[in-house]
Amino acid sequence: MLISRNWLQTYFKKELPSAQNIAETLMMHSFELEGIQDTDNDQIIDIDVLPNRAHDCLSHNGIAREYSILTGYSLIEDRNRYDNTIECDQKLINVTIENSNDCHRYMARIISGVTIENSPTWLQEYMKSIGQKTINNIVDATNYVMFDTGNPIHAFDADKVVGEITIRNAIKGETITVLGGQQIELEIEDVVIADDEGILAIAGIKGGIKAAVTHDTKNIIIEVANFNPLTIRNTSRRIKILTDSSKRFENQISSEIASGAMDYISRVINDITNMESIGTITDIYLKKEKKHIITVSHRHINRLLGVSMDISEVENILLRMDYQYHRTGHDYVISIPLIRLDLRVPVDIIEEIGRIYGYYNIPSKDIDEFIFQPRINQGTYIENKLKNIFINKGISELKNYNFVKKGEVQLQNPLASNKSALRNNLHKELLNSLEKNSNNFDFLGIDRVAIFEIGRTYQKEGESDICCIAILNKNKKANKKYGTERDQLESLVNDIGSEFNIDLNVIYQENSINFDISQCSQEIVSYQDIFNIDSYGDCAQFHSVSAFPYVTRDISFWAPQDVSEDSLRLIINSVGIKYLRKIFTFDLFHKEGRTSYGFSLIFQSDDKTLTDQEVGQCMSLVEHKLSQMNCEIR
Amino acid sequence: MNEKGKLHPLSQTIQVINRIFVKMGFEIADGPHIEDQWHNFDALNIPKNHPARDMQDTFFIKNDNKVLRTHTSSVQIRFMEEFVKTKRSFPFKVISPGKVFRQEATDKTHEAQFYQLEGLVVGEGISMAHLKGTLEKFLNSFYGKKIEFRFRPGYFPFVEPGIEIDLKFGDTWMEVLGAGMVHPNVLRNVGIDPEKYSGFAFGVGVDRLTMMKYGIEDIRLMYQGDLKLHDAIYIDNTTEN
Numbered sequence: 001m002l003i004s005r006n007w008l009q010t011y012f013k014k015e016l017p018s019a020q021n022i023a024e025t026l027m028m029h030s031f032e033l034e035g036i037q038d039t040d041n042d043q044i045i046d047i048d049v050l051p052n053r054a055h056d057c058l059s060h061n062g063i064a065r066e067y068s069i070l071t072g073y074s075l076i077e078d079r080n081r082y083d084n085t086i087e088c089d090q091k092l093i094n095v096t097i098e099n100s101n102d103c104h105r106y107m108a109r110i111i112s113g114v115t116i117e118n119s120p121t122w123l124q125e126y127m128k129s130i131g132q133k134t135i136n137n138i139v140d141a142t143n144y145v146m147f148d149t150g151n152p153i154h155a156f157d158a159d160k161v162v163g164e165i166t167i168r169n170a171i172k173g174e175t176i177t178v179l180g181g182q183q184i185e186l187e188i189e190d191v192v193i194a195d196d197e198g199i200l201a202i203a204g205i206k207g208g209i210k211a212a213v214t215h216d217t218k219n220i221i222i223e224v225a226n227f228n229p230l231t232i233r234n235t236s237r238r239i240k241i242l243t244d245s246s247k248r249f250e251n252q253i254s255s256e257i258a259s260g261a262m263d264y265i266s267r268v269i270n271d272i273t274n275m276e277s278i279g280t281i282t283d284i285y286l287k288k289e290k291k292h293i294i295t296v297s298h299r300h301i302n303r304l305l306g307v308s309m310d311i312s313e314v315e316n317i318l319l320r321m322d323y324q325y326h327r328t329g330h331d332y333v334i335s336i337p338l339i340r341l342d343l344r345v346p347v348d349i350i351e352e353i354g355r356i357y358g359y360y361n362i363p364s365k366d367i368d369e370f371i372f373q374p375r376i377n378q379g380t381y382i383e384n385k386l387k388n389i390f391i392n393k394g395i396s397e398l399k400n401y402n403f404v405k406k407g408e409v410q411l412q413n414p415l416a417s418n419k420s421a422l423r424n425n426l427h428k429e430l431l432n433s434l435e436k437n438s439n440n441f442d443f444l445g446i447d448r449v450a451i452f453e454i455g456r457t458y459q460k461e462g463e464s465d466i467c468c469i470a471i472l473n474k475n476k477k478a479n480k481k482y483g484t485e486r487d488q489l490e491s492l493v494n495d496i497g498s499e500f501n502i503d504l505n506v507i508y509q510e511n512s513i514n515f516d517i518s519q520c521s522q523e524i525v526s527y528q529d530i531f532n533i534d535s536y537g538d539c540a541q542f543h544s545v546s547a548f549p550y551v552t553r554d555i556s557f558w559a560p561q562d563v564s565e566d567s568l569r570l571i572i573n574s575v576g577i578k579y580l581r582k583i584f585t586f587d588l589f590h591k592e593g594r595t596s597y598g599f600s601l602i603f604q605s606d607d608k609t610l611t612d613q614e615v616g617q618c619m620s621l622v623e624h625k626l627s628q629m630n631c632e633i634r
Numbered sequence: 635m636n637e638k639g640k641l642h643p644l645s646q647t648i649q650v651i652n653r654i655f656v657k658m659g660f661e662i663a664d665g666p667h668i669e670d671q672w673h674n675f676d677a678l679n680i681p682k683n684h685p686a687r688d689m690q691d692t693f694f695i696k697n698d699n700k701v702l703r704t705h706t707s708s709v710q711i712r713f714m715e716e717f718v719k720t721k722r723s724f725p726f727k728v729i730s731p732g733k734v735f736r737q738e739a740t741d742k743t744h745e746a747q748f749y750q751l752e753g754l755v756v757g758e759g760i761s762m763a764h765l766k767g768t769l770e771k772f773l774n775s776f777y778g779k780k781i782e783f784r785f786r787p788g789y790f791p792f793v794e795p796g797i798e799i800d801l802k803f804g805d806t807w808m809e810v811l812g813a814g815m816v817h818p819n820v821l822r823n824v825g826i827d828p829e830k831y832s833g834f835a836f837g838v839g840v841d842r843l844t845m846m847k848y849g850i851e852d853i854r855l856m857y858q859g860d861l862k863l864h865d866a867i868y869i870d871n872t873t874e875n
Contacts, residue, residue, distance in 0.1 A: 028786050032798065050789035051684070052796075230683050304815055304832055305795075306763025347818055351787075351795035354762070359785035359797060364770050365763040367658075367755060370725040374661035384649070387641060396639035400859040402667075402733070402747055409668070411702075412694040413737055415746055422668075422702075433859030444865055450639065451861070456667055456733070463666055531653040535640040536867050538778060542848040543866045545855060 002130040003063050005043040007148075011064035012073050019043035022067065029070050029355050031057070042129050054251035055341045059150030069320050070356070080149065080264035091279035093221055098168040100286035102191045102231045103203065105255040106167055107224040107262050107283045110158050111269055113276025114138060116215050120272050138213050138220060141268045143244075150253060151224055151261035152245035154193075156200055156211040158219035163196030165221070167203060174199065178206045178241070190235045191227060204232045204249040206241055222269075224262045226255040254339040256289050292336040296346040299330060304347070305354050307362055317356045376524045379465060382500075382517050383454050384530045386467055389499065391533055393492070395450040395469060400429040402456065409458040422458035426468035427509045429453075434470040434511060442552045443602055445584045447478040450488075454517065470512035485511045496520070550581065550604035551615045555622065558594045558632040568597065568629075575625045577618045579603040579610055596634070640864040644749055644856060647844040648731045651751055654775045658768070660727040660753065665709035667733060668700050673708040675701075677823040678792040691737040693746075702735035705837065707792060710754045714824040724831060725757025731840065742852045749840035756816065756826065756833030762795065765813055765834035769799065776843075788812055792820050793835055808846070811838045 407421030587598025793814025
């Protein structure tokens with residue numbers, strides 16, 4: 001939510017510090033911070049109010065109260081009070097709530113003789129500062145007071161309302177054309193504001209065009225209400241209309257803030273229009289906010305936070321929070337303010353105390369004194385044991401997606417049609433990976449692709465942990481070196497079988513095997529040596545992976561014997577060829593005081609396909625540099 | 635005779651984390667990916683129709699009332715239920731690394747599948763100071779040096795107080811872990827008396843930790859089944875071989 005520093009300042013006499021400073025305080029004690037933006041004459045703080053405080057802090061008022069508690073800056077009293085300089089007349093709006101479960105409170109009043117025009121500059125600036133459109137003085141005022149107090153407000157054109165106002169459930173099939181022109185078909189669960197003729201608004205979500213405020217509106221009805229959060233949430237989700245109003249209602253606001261909001265909207269409209277008269281407030285408040293008392297013990301606070309606050313420290317915090325409380329012995333008996341709907345159990349209070357105290361002030365304690373006899377998890381052990389075996393045999397681990405096009409278990413809401421099911425095998429994707437990686441023998445500098453994945457597959461009857469291994473030799477030379485793919489897989493099956501002392505049941509698919517790892521079991525006493533693989537080293541860093549093709553060029557040359565291979569590599573690298581990725585040695589022998597080298601150079605760009613000419617230029621640079629080092633290109 | 639193969643970088647991170655926590659006396663737990671709503675939501679104090687459920691976009695299984703787990707907190711619920719059922723004695727310390735799923739559009743920093751690791755310690759007198767001490771030990775071992783970190787308020791329905799933890803790298807604070815004291819409703823839901831026992835929980839995204847450690851910028855590279863990922867992670871200033 002966007003908070004304007006200038007707007008926030010109107011809550012305080014004392015000059016507030018910079019937005020950075022305000023944001024830091026709020027972040028360390030209350031909310032998450034998204035960012036700060038400087039505008040011409042203001043600073044805007046973007047605060048992420050999380051669900052537990054969305055009921056009381058999605059407003060400048062909420063943030064101001066919170067900031068006041070944290071810093072001791074006192075709030076200006078009566079900031080929002082409407083002082084009735086214009087006397088109320090007797091005009092009263094008749095309101096009926098048919099269903100008090102869905103409408104907790106409904107306040108309405110008529111304001112007569114307003115002129116619809118542009119908002120004054122201050123109001124336009126505030127609305128703009130928090131990214132809101134300005135429409136006209138009345139609509140802007142209702143929005144302003146919502147962002148100020150947290151209570152959504154609606155204005156109707158009083159002359160277009162026929163008869164009484166009723167808050168009722170919609171009749172199945174009833175429709176409304178909302179502001180903006182969209183026609184919505186309603187269900188019986190939806191709650192609407194209606195007059196004797198039809199629907200004026202979808203309660204708490206959006207107004208209809210029937211009684212919309214337009215440029216020739218003269219008299220308005222102001223609505224300040226509170227609705228059932230679940231009803232608002234369900235309707236708003238179903239009709240896919242999310243508004244600043246519905247967002248606040250679905251997070252449940254306290255009905256107690258309505259009267260303050262009614263006062264303030266009256267005052268603002270009085271200030272910005274030449275209204276003629278203002279009617280008496282109708283206030284139907286059927287579902288009163290209940291008083292809650294929470295008793296929390298001093299010991300509980302210290303025990304859970306791991307601190308040793310004394311009573312005066314705790315009381316000091318409770319006073320800052322403006323709670324009504326008394327202490328009996330070591331218990332604090334606290335009356336929860338009616339606007340705080342999130343405080344219901346002792347741990348809620350402990351959280352309040354903890355964050356005001358500052359979590360950063362909590363000391364560190366060791367848990368070694370808590371003695372526990374951990375058990376070994378077979379699945380984890382076996383999986384990692386297998387990984388050790390494979391890594392030692394030169395087989396690398398890959399991971400593929402669990403989402404596939406077809407499978408036994410399907411998703412109700414997939415991200416795409418080719419990801420609509422969960423995989424029921426690993427080998428299909430791993431064989432694809434085998435092929436994909438076999439295009440990169442030269443790039444990777446390998447003569448076989450040997451890969452495995454251990455992962456979950458999903459069947460109608462449940463989940464299985466499967467191990468899949470796939471191997472592809474580069475050429476006959478590799479066949480000689482490693483044995484054929486089939487030989488290698490068969491020997492692996494033997495090795496795994498003898499490691500776990502079982503006859504391993506595997507399925508061969510092309511160049512792969514897969515098996516259910518639940519076959520493997522072992523008497524295990526500890527994880528000793530099982531998590532000790534170190535494939536990358538501590539200081540390893542990622543270098544880009546290019547999506548563009550690579551080019552291999554070989555170079556053979558004679559070098560003087562006193563020039564080492566490492567220094568040759570460094571020299572070639574230092575030529576500063578921007579496309580050179582890798583150097584592999586494919587040949588090396590000594591003869592008559594000289595050394596013959598065969599290097600494969602791999603060229604690749606991060607952002608384009610290299611041309612022959614570009615690679616050729618790189619090669620001539622390398623050749624030039626090598627000649628300078630008294631090497632003889634062959 | 636062969637060169638060694640390479641672990642996937644995510645498995646490498648999980649191995650390192652496992653090693654650290656096993657040394658600290660933790661047990662390792664796992665559970666199903668397809669979860670009932672009790673273990674993934676209700677038991678974790680995330681009621682139906684509550685805005686807190688919107689915090690995580692969930693995949694639902696077709697023709698079933700189940701979901702793909704959105705966090706490994708579901709494993710912790712299963713662990714605690716089993717712990718109580720089998721009458722093991724408190725305290726306990728457990729971590730649950732595993733794959734989780736979120737129904738959200740993918741980009742450089744978001745994937746529909748990723749790994750999470752959660753930790754949970756419950757016993758008599760476990761406090762937030764113990765949470766701090768445990769994470770301090772973990773972070774210092776994981777990074778091999780003293781890491782500056784800070785606790786600030788956060789919100790997760792299954793803990794209270796809820797905490798976010800930022801780590802300092804250079805001059806920048808990065809949000810890395812979520813944590814808090816296990817909510818009494820959660821303990822009650824699995825049959826543990828919250829008057830007697832308390833606990834802390836923490837969670838960290840393994841992909842994010844791995845990306846930060848190596849400087850990987852695109853999470854999607856992790857799941858392409860492509861060895862170029864492994865190949866691109868190496869120590870600088872050495873020649874290739």
